[in-house]
Amino acid sequence: xxxTRKDVEYVAALAHLELTAEETERMRQQLDSILGYIxxxxxxxxxxxxxxxxxxxxxxxxxxxxxxxxxxxxxATRAGLERTEALAVAPETDGAFFKVxxxxxx
Amino acid sequence: xDVATLTIEKVQELLRGRxxxxxxxxEQHLARIEARNRxxxxxxxxxxxxxxxxxxxxxxxxxxxxxxxxxAGVPVAIKDVIVTRGVPTTAGSRILENYRPPYxxxxxxxxxxAGAVILGKTNCDEFAMGSSTENSGYFPCRNPADLERxxxxxSGGSAAAVADGLAVAALGSDTGGSIRQPAGFCGIVGLMGTxxxxxxxxxxxxxxxxxxxxxxxxxxxxxxxxxxxxxxxxPNDSTSADVPVPxxxxxxxxxxxxxxxxxxxEYFGAGLDAEVRAQVEKGIARLGxxxxxxxxxxxxxxxxxxxxxxxxxxxxxxxxxxxxxxxxYALRAPxxxxxxxxxHRTRGRGFGAEVKRxxxxxxxxxxxxxxxxYYLKAQKVRALLYRDFVEAFQQVDAIVTPTSPTPAFxxxxxxxxxxxxxxxxxxxxTGDLAGVxxxxxxxxxxxxxxxxxxxxxxRHFDEARLLQLAHxxxxxxxxxx
Numbered sequence: 001x002x003x004t005r006k007d008v009e010y011v012a013a014l015a016h017l018e019l020t021a022e023e024t025e026r027m028r029q030q031l032d033s034i035l036g037y038i039x040x041x042x043x044x045x046x047x048x049x050x051x052x053x054x055x056x057x058x059x060x061x062x063x064x065x066x067x068x069x070x071x072x073x074x075x076a077t078r079a080g081l082e083r084t085e086a087l088a089v090a091p092e093t094d095g096a097f098f099k100v101x102x103x104x105x106x
Numbered sequence: 107x108d109v110a111t112l113t114i115e116k117v118q119e120l121l122r123g124r125x126x127x128x129x130x131x132x133e134q135h136l137a138r139i140e141a142r143n144r145x146x147x148x149x150x151x152x153x154x155x156x157x158x159x160x161x162x163x164x165x166x167x168x169x170x171x172x173x174x175x176x177x178a179g180v181p182v183a184i185k186d187v188i189v190t191r192g193v194p195t196t197a198g199s200r201i202l203e204n205y206r207p208p209y210x211x212x213x214x215x216x217x218x219x220a221g222a223v224i225l226g227k228t229n230c231d232e233f234a235m236g237s238s239t240e241n242s243g244y245f246p247c248r249n250p251a252d253l254e255r256x257x258x259x260x261s262g263g264s265a266a267a268v269a270d271g272l273a274v275a276a277l278g279s280d281t282g283g284s285i286r287q288p289a290g291f292c293g294i295v296g297l298m299g300t301x302x303x304x305x306x307x308x309x310x311x312x313x314x315x316x317x318x319x320x321x322x323x324x325x326x327x328x329x330x331x332x333x334x335x336x337x338x339x340x341p342n343d344s345t346s347a348d349v350p351v352p353x354x355x356x357x358x359x360x361x362x363x364x365x366x367x368x369x370x371x372e373y374f375g376a377g378l379d380a381e382v383r384a385q386v387e388k389g390i391a392r393l394g395x396x397x398x399x400x401x402x403x404x405x406x407x408x409x410x411x412x413x414x415x416x417x418x419x420x421x422x423x424x425x426x427x428x429x430x431x432x433x434x435y436a437l438r439a440p441x442x443x444x445x446x447x448x449x450h451r452t453r454g455r456g457f458g459a460e461v462k463r464x465x466x467x468x469x470x471x472x473x474x475x476x477x478x479x480y481y482l483k484a485q486k487v488r489a490l491l492y493r494d495f496v497e498a499f500q501q502v503d504a505i506v507t508p509t510s511p512t513p514a515f516x517x518x519x520x521x522x523x524x525x526x527x528x529x530x531x532x533x534x535x536t537g538d539l540a541g542v543x544x545x546x547x548x549x550x551x552x553x554x555x556x557x558x559x560x561x562x563x564x565r566h567f568d569e570a571r572l573l574q575l576a577h578x579x580x581x582x583x584x585x586x587x
Contacts, residue, residue, distance in 0.1 A: 014445075015424060015469040016431070017462060020455030027466055034467060038413045040378075041483050044490065051485035052492060055301045055541030055566075056313045069164055072112070085208040091438035096432050099204055103445045 110271025128161035128179030150551035152226035186227040201456025211308020228263030253361030258288030265292040273459030283534025286546035290509035290559020301541035302347035305340030313422035330354035359569040372408035385558040389549040408417035417484035424468030509559030550587035
């Protein structure tokens with residue numbers, strides 16, 4: 001594993017993270033070491049194994065039970081957060097919307 | 107009355123007998139926090155008005171002779187990654203400094219409906235990322251058993267508060283061991299239910315396929331009562347399970363004779379501290395004396411759990427933490443001229459080193475060209491780890507292990523080496539990855555007086571048996587071995 005400074009800068013840009021020069025170098029070393037450790041996953045043969053994104057927990061009896069994860073609800077409207085409450089915790093608003101710095105540069 | 111040894115049961119008894127009022131109890135706890143917190147660093151903020159208003163409500167119920175709810179007047183602490191309406195909630199991060207959420211987490215609302223008195227918010231590793239509470243963006247928390255040592259993490263403040271008599275019980279969160287490991291380090295009980303057992307609505311998301319809310323308490327019975335209150339389906343969390351919640355406290359007294367206990371050999375290999383091993387072996391022997399059939403089992407993929415976890419957890423974190431963009435909450439770097447620069451600067455300034463590291467690792471693992479090699483590979487290894495547990499539970503009713511490979515370590519001991527810190531979770535992450543319920547109970551102390559934790563796992567949704575075994579162990583003097 002060899003993570004370069006360029007890799008770190010590229011990933012930091014993807015993650016919208018400003019890093020100082022010192023942070024970038026430390027991050028390079030640490031990511032290199034952690035990813036080196038993670039390489040050990042390649043010792044395992046996972047051919048034919050289905051990737052598991054989420055545990056679909058079976059019940060006590062050991063039988064998978066779809067009731068345990070009813071991810072669908074009725075498509076009905078219900079009250080959400082009041083706009084004033086949502087805006088109250090924002091750094092900058094105009095009373096109706098979140099305000100942000102200029103998006104398009106001319 | 108010694109507030110440091112109160113239990114939920116004892117609080118109820120005192121209140122019913124009019125030996126103390128709920129208000130007095132709340133005031134005594136708040137005063138003790140004021141006196142101890144500078145040294146301990148367990149709390150980030152307090153909400154005395156909310157606590158006293160709730161306590162007075164309970165006192166009125168008592169005066170009126172009304173039936174009391176199960177947690178009436180019980181002073182509790184809430185980990186700062188769980189939102190509380192109007193009460194500062196920072197997740198231990200500077201990026202959420204001064205954030206006052208507009209709603210309560212379901213677990214918090216259920217505790218208050220059950221009569222609990224919420225004292226304040228406890229210190230934790232930033233966004234629950236850490237194993238020592240040293241990654242708090244504010245100040246570290248210390249272990250009441252030895253102030254030179256960490257309380258564990260990330261729910262270190264909750265564990266220290268309960269261990270030191272600052273709250274009778276607390277809520278924590280567990281993504282890789284963050285309830286059980288600090289409970290073990292501080293000598294108390296920590297319970298993580300099955301994935302989906304407790305609603306995460308209002309839990310500030312770290313890794314959604316792994317995050318749990320659960321209780322930290324002084325006794326197994328208290329953990330059973332707390333779980334009974336917070337468990338169950340919540341329409342606001344689509345991953346919360348629609349599985350009936352049994353009366354956990356009623357199941358505690360069932361005999362454990364004949365239950366089959368598996369001891370996974372992979373949890374007793376290199377890296378396990380000799381004193382921790384000796385204590386846990388004594389604990390297992392005690393369970394054997396209670397009539398449990400103890401046998402060796404294998405969880406063959408254990409050695410790959412940390413590598414698997416640090417891909418899955420960081421990938422999910424990199425996505426979940428994208429929301430901290432300086433637009434909707436708390437911190438915004440003020441001087442940025444463009445939106446893009448504002449995002450970068452706000453996040454660069456607001457997040458601490460460990461959070462940045464995990465966002466970077468997760469973003470890397472999900473980036474073009476690496477997704478299959480890292481993220482997909484880790485998900486396949488997760489399936490193997492899950493299968494390990496399912497197969498072991500075909501032979502045994504519960505699995506028993508050490509909670510952590512070492513007792514509490516010193517502040518600063520592992521902060522320079524992230525990987526070394528990650529390995530502190532080696533025996534706990536497997537439970538999160540497999541989604542099984544896990545619990546840590548005290549199992550004596552080292553010669554230096556540091557608590558040792560014994561961990562139990564059971565099948566999915568079999569928390570009743572987990573609590574039953576832990577209770578029998580406690581009754582048999584296992585905590586003091």
